[in-house]
Amino acid sequence: MRILADENIPLLQPFFGGLGELVTLPGRAIDRAAVKHADIVLVRSITPVNADLLADTPVRFVGTATIGTDHIDQAALASMGIGFANAPGSNADSVVEYVISSLLWIAEREGFLLRERTVGIIGVGNVGGRLAERLSRLGVKILLCDPPRVDAEPEETQHFVDLETLLTEADVISCHVPLVREGAYPTHHLLDEKRLKSLKPDTVLVNTSRGSVVDNQALKARLKDLGDLLTIMDVFEREPELDPELISLCDLATPHIAGYSLDGKMRGSEMIYQAVCQHFGLPARQKLGGLLPEPWLKRLGFSPDADPIWTLRAAVRACYDPRDDDAALRLALRRELPAQAYDRLRREYHTRREFTTIKIKVRKKSSEMGNILTAAGFSIREA
Numbered sequence: 001m002r003i004l005a006d007e008n009i010p011l012l013q014p015f016f017g018g019l020g021e022l023v024t025l026p027g028r029a030i031d032r033a034a035v036k037h038a039d040i041v042l043v044r045s046i047t048p049v050n051a052d053l054l055a056d057t058p059v060r061f062v063g064t065a066t067i068g069t070d071h072i073d074q075a076a077l078a079s080m081g082i083g084f085a086n087a088p089g090s091n092a093d094s095v096v097e098y099v100i101s102s103l104l105w106i107a108e109r110e111g112f113l114l115r116e117r118t119v120g121i122i123g124v125g126n127v128g129g130r131l132a133e134r135l136s137r138l139g140v141k142i143l144l145c146d147p148p149r150v151d152a153e154p155e156e157t158q159h160f161v162d163l164e165t166l167l168t169e170a171d172v173i174s175c176h177v178p179l180v181r182e183g184a185y186p187t188h189h190l191l192d193e194k195r196l197k198s199l200k201p202d203t204v205l206v207n208t209s210r211g212s213v214v215d216n217q218a219l220k221a222r223l224k225d226l227g228d229l230l231t232i233m234d235v236f237e238r239e240p241e242l243d244p245e246l247i248s249l250c251d252l253a254t255p256h257i258a259g260y261s262l263d264g265k266m267r268g269s270e271m272i273y274q275a276v277c278q279h280f281g282l283p284a285r286q287k288l289g290g291l292l293p294e295p296w297l298k299r300l301g302f303s304p305d306a307d308p309i310w311t312l313r314a315a316v317r318a319c320y321d322p323r324d325d326d327a328a329l330r331l332a333l334r335r336e337l338p339a340q341a342y343d344r345l346r347r348e349y350h351t352r353r354e355f356t357t358i359k360i361k362v363r364k365k366s367s368e369m370g371n372i373l374t375a376a377g378f379s380i381r382e383a
Ligand SMILES: NC(=O)c1ccc[n+]([C@@H]2O[C@H](COP(=O)([O-])OP(=O)(O)OC[C@H]3O[C@@H](n4cnc5c(N)ncnc54)[C@H](O)[C@@H]3O)[C@@H](O)[C@H]2O)c1
Pocket: 067, 068, 069, 088, 089, 091, 092, 095, 122, 123, 124, 125, 126, 127, 128, 129, 145, 146, 147, 148, 149, 176, 177, 178, 179, 180, 185, 186, 187, 190, 208, 209, 210, 234, 235, 256, 257, 258, 259, 260
């Protein structure tokens, strides 16, 4: 089999090398000419996959090593009889940890504790659901909004609220919906000019879903006119053509890397490998376990006298500090064109690991410190 893959998918050789001839290209170079010689195409979110790309080609399967599928015309694939899989949940913990680290930082900067605030989560699927769990365990009050789930699972979602209630009552709003333009639950510009204008001053707005879920022009207007929102933006409309003016107005801005933990990216590779094997009736012999490298930071220890909140911030930042990615983006935008900066920063992304990869020694697991670190997602050991 001939496999054409985006070169930014990790572990291509160990997972796919044994299945056939492997050719890699930058995601933006995967075009009709390239897929003409492929049976399997493996992409990331920057490659639009539709009938224009695939009609009358030998391609029989498309895998995207991502959670999001808005770059894939799934109806077109189905009508051409081409198999398809994405990697649901693969990098959800990475996004959750990006949001937690960002919120802890902004809370510290603004002089409040997260557990004194209400966090509204729009879209309670893999990412939003896991974020809700971790924040709840940390004692943060949560509001959940997910109309498709409310309609499909009325019993389980009785405590969910509608969007207008969430926007009125939440101090922090975090978007975790798919980008959908049509149908009963569209999310394109879900936060439109009217809703953005209605947000109360000092609301913290987080978008790690897709750029077009928030009307970026309306957001920029509100930030320029009033400057009274706090914004953590990982995704933007018209990527890779970032808007430097909007970025300069954001408190944290990163180039769509919330899901870029090594663990999350590698899980994505494993999931599409398994899907390829299943589609073609092949045994999936390769496992991720032995392929994940040792984390650079393996252990942390804290004095039992340390303040638990300080401990949480220190552990989270030791693992991942989004200010590094924010600073790298701002520096790159001074030196490169936005699209170049966006692609380069993502291509050269540093090795980032998830909280569970660090073992933290505490005197007692059941102490306040132990409970907070466990709630945040760290692996705790008693010293
Ligand atoms: N920034 C990143 O690096 C990154 C990484 C992973 C995922 N994502 C994006 O995050 C988003 C969420 O991913 P996920 O894995 O949780 O997806 P998911 O499909 O598991 O969950 C999405 C949830 O949103 C709900 N939803 C759909 N329409 C809605 C609407 N109009 N209002 C409220 N809720 C609605 C769905 O019912 C579902 O429960 C996606 O857009 C995905 O592409 C971004």
